[in-house]
Amino acid sequence: MPEHETAGQHGSPAREVGDFLRRRREQIAQRWADTPLFRTVFTVSRDEAVEAGKAVVEALAAVAAAGRVEDAEADGFTVVREQLTRTAAARSRAGAGSAQVSNEVDALRPPVVDLLVADLSQASAEHVRECATAATVLMGTLRLVVMESALNEGRALIDRQRMELLETATPVIRLWDGIVAVPLIGTLDSARSQVVMETLLESVVDQHARFAILDITGVPTVDSLVAQHLMKTVAAARLMGAECIVSGIRPAIAQTIVHLGLDLGTVVTRASLADALAYALDQQGSGIVDPVSRGAVAR
């Protein structure tokens, strides 16, 4: 489509389209307000849809006037990018797939081209054809911008949720004065391991915890990487003056560790969180006493 790439001299199809868009802003927006895309998103009032449509037409006119109908990065789009993102996001929330949103944006094209052709009824057939092509390309670019915004939005959402997952997946629980525990659930990868280590060590400082319990009951498998991470956490906690206890090693995991030949020799391990807590309490010197028999039952 090289014919409309003419370098911005007066009367080029792109400029012509830009002028047309400015002139017919109101009419186009009115027609757009009836298309599925605007009708389903702006359900409150039609005026709102018309206003939103005008903003988009304005942006398209600016892009066309700059002669950059093919450029999705054109400055003109920045004004409406957020609005388009919200529109696309609203459609996805309503259950529309990417293809459907794409088709709905495409449905904005016929009203524009129809109006354009009607507007240029006096011009030569060649000129009309050129202008219609420019308008079509411009609308195609708009479609691209909408889809791109929607994808970026989706990616940002995934990133945000990944961060939230990292934070929520590693709660540090204060079990007792000076004893904190982290129940690990799910597969550990290096990013999560790092977060676990950092949150645990931070809480050791905050809570002035002498004992930190890493409970791996919820970890399905232990490989050499996970074991290495556990060792690192234990060593870092020790450097800070806290003692780390690993609990919740299930028989299958114990077997795996032995089969892999991993040396957890320097790590204090206990079968369950309860055992680890009992060990920590015992080390602290605070034993558990049965109120009835007054006999010490601390393990």
Place this chain on the structure above:
Amino acid sequence: MTHAHTGPPWGSVPVLRLGDVLLVTLQGDLHDSTAEQLQQDISETIASSSTTGVVIDLSGVEMVDSFLGRVLAEIAAKAGLLAAQTVVAGMRPAVAITLVELGLTLPGLRTALSTEDALGLLAGEASPYRPRGTRRESP
């Protein structure tokens, strides 16, 4: 090393004597010459007095490199030769993580959460906590 005779940029690290214990508070970066001076001061003080313990407070240290790790290990080794125990206190999480990532887990060194805990640890039986290293029967 170039500051050996002109003096370190911000003065040497003070070594405080609290009864039988020496208290050393490190802050910010440790310069080569400062580290050397510090090791010498500690050794001399231990030798000339009845010191049984050295507490190194790292709560003011935000950044660490392998040099500081080695200095800590050396101080502990020298103090050990002079029959004094070394306790590192108040290490920050970032520092601990860095040391572990560097592979410097300082196995011979005793650690405590704070200076107070370290003093309690050195006081031995007066501490409500049992000393480390006595908890495991077999490896």
